[in-house]
Amino acid sequence: MSLFDLRLTDLHNKLAHRELSVTDLVEHSLKRIQATDGQIGAFLTLDEEGAREEAAKLDRQLASGGERGLLFGLPSGLKDNMVTKGLRTTCGSKFLENYVPVHDATVVNKLRSAQSVTMGKLNMDEFAMGGSNENSAYHPVRNPWDPTRVPGGSSGGSAAAVAAGQLYFALGSDTGGSIRQPAAYCGVVGLKPTYGLVSRFGLVAFASSLDQIGPITKNVEDAAYVLQAIAGHDELDSTSANVEIPDYTAALTGNVRGLRIGVPKEYLGQGVDPQVKERVLESLRVFESLGAVWEEVSLPHTEYAVSAYYLLASSEASSNLARFDGVRYGVRAEDPANLMDLYRRSRSEGFGPEVKRRIMLGTYSLSSGYYDAYYKKAQQVRTLIKRDFDQVLEKYDLIIGPTAPTPAFQLGEQVDDPLTMYLNDILTIPVSLAGVPAVSIPCGFADGLPVGLQIIGKPFDETTVLRAAHAFESNTDHHTRRPALS
Template sequence: MSLLHPSIEEIRQKLNDRELSVEELVSASLARIEQVDGTVGAFLSVHAEEARKHAQALDRKLQEGGPQGLLFGLPAGVKDNLNTLGFKTTCASQFLSNHTSIYDATAVRKLKEQDYVLVGKTNMDEFAMGGSNENSSFHPVRNPWNVDYVPGGSSGGSAAAVAAGEVSFALGSDTGGSIRQPASYCGIVGLKPTYGLVSRFGLVAFASSLDQIGPLTRTVADSAYVLQAIAGHDTQDSTSLNVEIPDYRKALTGDIRGLRIAVPKEYMGEGVAPAVRDAVKNALVELEKLGAVWEEVSLPHTEYAVAAYYLLASSEASSNLARFDGVRYGVRSDRAEGLIDLYRKSRSEGFGPEVKRRIMLGTYALSSGYYDAYYLKAQKVRSLIKRDFDQVFERFDVVVGPTAPTPAFKLGEQASDPLTMYLNDILTIPVSLAGIPAISIPCGSDNGLPIGLQIIGKALDEATVLRTAHAFEQSTKYHLARPEL
């Protein structure tokens, strides 16, 4: 068994009992990356020398009896749209292929304070725009369960790295499902926190009203550990919530007796693969055995979520990516004649086709004469979607359904059909528009490809989401399965 397969709690115990050193743990992570990442492609950069030096320093701290952080000695990957001091942050784009971070994102700084070890930056869809990780301008990521299939996106590198046993955990970002969908495809746990619970400072912005950083882990308990480390108010992020952070690990009681579960009929209908529907129904039976009760409900505005999301997210992307002009940082065209030509050529050469598509869509939606017809209307639909959830949560504790309508699809299968690709996020997007927390956990498989169960909670009620997910996980064995690479 890999040194990285045990849970965070188990590894921490082995370190404290001197059964394992941090250097051994980090060396195992680097060896695994060397062994399988040529096939998987989860990493864009690996910082082996720095990771080993950090491990040695932590081992000295352990020998001296110094205080240990929550994530002491754990090798991790960080999605390459999070700034990491002294290392490249490329967003998987040629535009930032030469960009080195001059500061740490707040989430990364908090991980450092908890003594984690950064082993590398994980691959992603360029500027987090995509649901398959085929939009990376460097190389695609492959699903560790079957390398002919996609791992999901845009945090596909982070998900694949955890699933393949390359790291103990990874950070991703979720705008419309970019943590939960790859977690579902790769058979691991992915948590999108409440919007504002985790600081976005240092996250390269895609859609500022939607982006949220969260953990990708092997177990729900591991997710609670990482969330504990990164949650909290940050004065450098104006959208950061100034709320008390509970001990999420204490929520993992295994007791969900009397829990009221809502199952939206829109999440189990047309477009959802029969194997996915059956896996979710079986999960509901298991949750009933644990003492929960469930009832079918309606979230009537779900059908408008994808259209509203792609207008809003693309509009915000158009605004956020205007700063990438070839002047202050990033790649600058050497064929430009004059300033306007420099902007045009730098952006044409630096951005990939999906990023260009969304910038053009967003610019159009924000343009004079179309703002009211598109952007403003999409904002109103967003309010209706949030209201749907608010009404359901007046009677229920959590909402349960599939994470994605199908298991992973083959590499290249949807590359020329962006609309079909966008519809893969139909079950995760409404949650993002509402700004509420949700987790994806494994609940089955189809032809060897994992299926994810999505558990959605009230704003700032990550504790109930984690408690429900943990109870299901501990009563089943889906989380124990490992891909054979």
């Protein structure tokens, strides 16, 4: 049994009774990374020296009887679009191959305050644009359950590292499903908080009205602890919500009696794998046995979500990525003929094909003569989608359905078919457009591959989302199964 299969409270007890040291945990992580990362490729930058120094510092603090933080001594990883002072941050792009930030993201500071140990930066689709982690400029990530399959994206490195037992937890970012979809494909827990609950300061922007940072863990209880550590208002982020942060761990009572659940008919219709649908129906029967009730509901504008999302996200991306021009940081073309040649060649050489595709789509959508027809219309559709969720969540406590319509697909299977790739996020994108919280938890298997159950809640009601997820997890054993990596 891996040390990382233990609950957070069990590890803390072992640390308190000197049965373990933080150095033991860090060395366990490094050994596992060395043994498995050649198979899955989760890391872009491994900070062995920094992790060992931090472990020694925390061990001295432990020996002196000092106060322990919420995530004391736990080895963790960061998706490589969160800036880290003195530690390379690439966003999975050649454009930032040698970029070393001079400050930390707010979530990095919060993890430091909670006294976790950052082991390094995790692989991702370039600038978080992709759903398979095949768009990384360095190497693809492979699914620990089957290395011939994708881990999902864009937080594929974060999900694969946790599933493979390399880290105790990791942070990812979710724009249209980039935490939840890889969590589903890799058989772990992935939580996308309400937009604004976790600071985005220091997160390299893809689509600013959609991006949100969240935890990827092996169980729901750990997700609650990590969310507790990273949530909260931040004056450095103008979109940060100034709301009271409850005790998320106190919500894990296991009691869901009387909970009202809506199940969208659109989430179990055409395109959903029959085995995935059956796993979701089995999960609903578990909730029934625990005293919850569910009914079929409708989110009628779901079919328009993918189109609206790619117009909006690409438009915001084209604006955000304009700062990457070869002048201030990142790739700079050699011997440009003039300023325009510097811009053109630096961006052509630095960005990969998927990033270029989205910049072009976004620039077109925002251009004069097309703004009203595309960008403005997509914003109107987004309002309708949000209204769908508002109306259902007035009557029901939660919405439940599959996280992804199919299990993980083969590497290379969809890399030349971007439209099919985009449709893999059809069940996660509406949630992001509405800005509400959602978690993906393991709910079974289809042909030996993990299936994710998506639990969606009201804005800033992560407590109910986590309570339901924990109750389901406590009455099933899907989350205890591990991939058979050598």
